[in-house]
Amino acid sequence: MIKKWCNEMDKDPVIKLRNIHKSFGDLHVLKGIDLDVHHGEVLVIIGPSGCGKSTLLRCINLLEKPDDGKIIFEGKNILEPGIDINQVRTRLGIVFQGFNLFPHMTVIENVMLGPKESLGFSKEKARNIAEKQLAHVGLIEKADAFPVQLSGGQQQRVAIARSLGMAPRAILLDEITSALDPETIGEVLSVMKDLASEGTTMVVVSHEMGFAREVAHRVVFIDGGLIVEEGPPQRIFDEPQNERTRNFISMIL
Amino acid sequence: MFDDLLQIAIQYLPRLLVGALQTIKITSIGVSLGFLLGLVIGFCRAYKVPLVTQLGQVYVAIIRGTPLLVQLFFIFFGLPSLTGSAIPPLVAGISAITINSGAYFSEIVRGAVQSIRKSQVEAGRSLGLGWFKTMRFVIWPQAFINALPSLGNQFIISLKDTSLMAVISVEELTRNGQIIIAATFRAFQIWLLVALIYLVMTGLLSIILNQVEKKFSRYMYA
Numbered sequence: 001m002i003k004k005w006c007n008e009m010d011k012d013p014v015i016k017l018r019n020i021h022k023s024f025g026d027l028h029v030l031k032g033i034d035l036d037v038h039h040g041e042v043l044v045i046i047g048p049s050g051c052g053k054s055t056l057l058r059c060i061n062l063l064e065k066p067d068d069g070k071i072i073f074e075g076k077n078i079l080e081p082g083i084d085i086n087q088v089r090t091r092l093g094i095v096f097q098g099f100n101l102f103p104h105m106t107v108i109e110n111v112m113l114g115p116k117e118s119l120g121f122s123k124e125k126a127r128n129i130a131e132k133q134l135a136h137v138g139l140i141e142k143a144d145a146f147p148v149q150l151s152g153g154q155q156q157r158v159a160i161a162r163s164l165g166m167a168p169r170a171i172l173l174d175e176i177t178s179a180l181d182p183e184t185i186g187e188v189l190s191v192m193k194d195l196a197s198e199g200t201t202m203v204v205v206s207h208e209m210g211f212a213r214e215v216a217h218r219v220v221f222i223d224g225g226l227i228v229e230e231g232p233p234q235r236i237f238d239e240p241q242n243e244r245t246r247n248f249i250s251m252i253l
Numbered sequence: 254m255f256d257d258l259l260q261i262a263i264q265y266l267p268r269l270l271v272g273a274l275q276t277i278k279i280t281s282i283g284v285s286l287g288f289l290l291g292l293v294i295g296f297c298r299a300y301k302v303p304l305v306t307q308l309g310q311v312y313v314a315i316i317r318g319t320p321l322l323v324q325l326f327f328i329f330f331g332l333p334s335l336t337g338s339a340i341p342p343l344v345a346g347i348s349a350i351t352i353n354s355g356a357y358f359s360e361i362v363r364g365a366v367q368s369i370r371k372s373q374v375e376a377g378r379s380l381g382l383g384w385f386k387t388m389r390f391v392i393w394p395q396a397f398i399n400a401l402p403s404l405g406n407q408f409i410i411s412l413k414d415t416s417l418m419a420v421i422s423v424e425e426l427t428r429n430g431q432i433i434i435a436a437t438f439r440a441f442q443i444w445l446l447v448a449l450i451y452l453v454m455t456g457l458l459s460i461i462l463n464q465v466e467k468k469f470s471r472y473m474y475a
Contacts, residue, residue: 063375090381100376104395104472113390114380146472166380 013038014170014201015060015092016072022055023067029055030066031225037170040199044212044233047222048248053205054097056222057172060203061092074169090118093163093171097178099155101147101162108134108143111162119166126165133161137191153184157191170201177208209252213237221245261442265433269443272429273450279343279425280412283350287411288404290351291358298359299366309359316356322417325349329421346418346425354411361407365400366392398469405462409455416451426450 013036022030029052037043045053058064060071062078062085070077078088102110111130115121121129134140137157139150147155156176163171173192177185189211195202196215206212212219212233219236221229221244229236229245237253240246294312297305316324329345340348369392377387419428430447434440 061379063379086378086381086383088381089379094379096372096376098372100372102373102376102391102395104398113377114382117386117390118381148472162380 012075014041014073015203016070017056017060018070018072020056020059020069020071021067022052022059022064029225030059032069033222033225033227035220035227037201037203040201041217042196042200042202042204042215043218043220044204044206044216045220045222046206046209046212046236046248047228051222052225053222054174057094057174057203057205060172061089061094063094086118090114090166091169093166093168095156095159095163095171095173095176097175099147099152099159099179101155101158103147106144106146107139107150107158110147110158111165114162114166129165130161133165134158136164136194137161138187151184152180153187156180156184156188160188160191160195164195170203171195173202173204173206175205175207177206207252209237221248223248257439258442258445261437261439262446265437265443266446268429268433269426269446269450272424272426273454275423276412276415276425276427277454279347279350279415279418279423280408283347283415284354284408284411286347286351287354288358290355291360291362294355294359295362296366298363313356313359316353321349321353321414322420324353325417325421328352342418342421342423345421346415346423349418350411350415353414354407357407357410358404361400361403362396365396365403368399369395401462401466401469405459405466408462409458412455412458413451 015035015037017033017035020030020033021028033052033056035043035056045056047053055064059066062071066079069079071079073088073092076083078085101107102113105113108127108130111133112123112126115129116123116126131140131143134143137160139154139157139161142150142154142158147158150158159176160171176192177188180188185208189208192202192204192211193215204212204216214233216233218230219233220227221236221240221242223244229240229242235241236245237249240249294305294309296302298309325345328349329340329342333339373391373395374387377391378384382390415425416427418425419431422428424432426447430443434443437443
């Protein structure tokens with residue numbers, strides 16, 4: 001798997017961030033982030049709370065608009081005027097910490113909405129896609145349930161299926177296990193591992209260091225709105241070079 | 254008191270039911286128009302459309318801050334004295350119900366739209382849905398379901414409010430009761446019947462609204 005990923009490294013990155021800045025009022029959250037995400041790569045972003053890692057993820061699919069910098073996605077700077085943001089978002093999935101499923105729709109309707117209304121597929125085709133993705137996350141038997149009838153872990157798996165239903169180039173996962181009961185975290189992590197082994201390009205903000213160590217190709221440590229250190233998980237976790245990284249790693253492990 | 258109730262009921266029920274029919278007519282027209290008015294103003298306020306938002310605020314403040322009876326008198330007696338042309342009682346009555354319920358409906362609509370969390374908009378937009386489609390498929394259906402109990406409540410309040418039309422001699426249920434009493438002096442029996450007919454109407458409405466609510470909000474019950 002690693003070898004396959006290394007070969008893909010030669011190609012152009014799927015997402016290329018250059019000098020991303022973002023402020024909320026007086027608070028300068030991102031202070032110039034440069035980052036490449038390669039095809040098939042699992043990139044895990046770690047860092048203390050408030051360091052800007054979630055903001056960075058939300059900037060990538062423009063839920064937050066960066067104040068400065070470039071985001072090159074599929075060869076185009078998506079921050080330029082005239083770019084169809086909706087079109088970009090169909091190609092860049094995101095899964096949220098709080099699931100954000102649509103409570104008034106059944107599970108399968110949740111997954112069908114994007115393919116049907118955003119990609120313009122017929123109802124039958126959208127249903128086929130949804131069934132396939134629900135089977136993928138192991139929840140096809142819950143197709144006609146409402147989100148409120150599911151456990152947190154199941155809801156998050158539906159959210160993953162909803163995102164995958166769009167067949168995105170890359171999928172952004174924003175602390176998707178942080179709101180879960182401990183006993184359901186495992187099922188979500190195992191879906192994430194499956195996706196990784198299938199070669200899905202993923203940018204993951206997570207506190208699950210076990211997952212990062214086991215699955216990530218590359219770990220990025222962010223602090224104070226800047227990338228402090230990045231590298232393969234073994235190096236970041238076992239031999240961090242920077243003192244701030246060392247402090248953070250020693251606190252969480 | 255009760256011995257002749259049945260006889261009076263048989264004799265005067267048809268006349269009262271004619272009034273009840275008029276009550277239903279005024280309510281359905283007034284509430285429908287009021288709901289449309291409230292929908293427009295409520296949406297404009299929820300999305301902060303300039304000018305309409307401020308005008309809507311003033312409108313709600315005036316209607317909520319004055320009695321319906323005064324609003325009715327203003328329309329029926331006040332406006333004609335200014336313009337010189339009389340307004341038919343039925344038109345004045347329906348207008349009063351429309352304008353009055355419209356203010357309350359606009360508050361309900363505004364609150365319902367604003368009650369849906371921003372993360373739902375984000376979830377819709379992140380699937381590549383545009384603003385309008387996000388509203389249509391994600392936000393508005395949820396807002397509507399949340400608003401149902403309040404909408405039904407206002408419907409029932411407006412139905413009872415139509416009894417005020419009696420004072421400008423619109424021959425709805427209450428007015429017909431007054432007319433019968435003036436001829437028969439059977440105040441106790443007739444008001445009892447009038448009250449019962451209102452109770453049946455609001456009761457039926459409650460049952461229907463409950464069914465609608467149940468149908469739409471099935472997702473809320475785990």
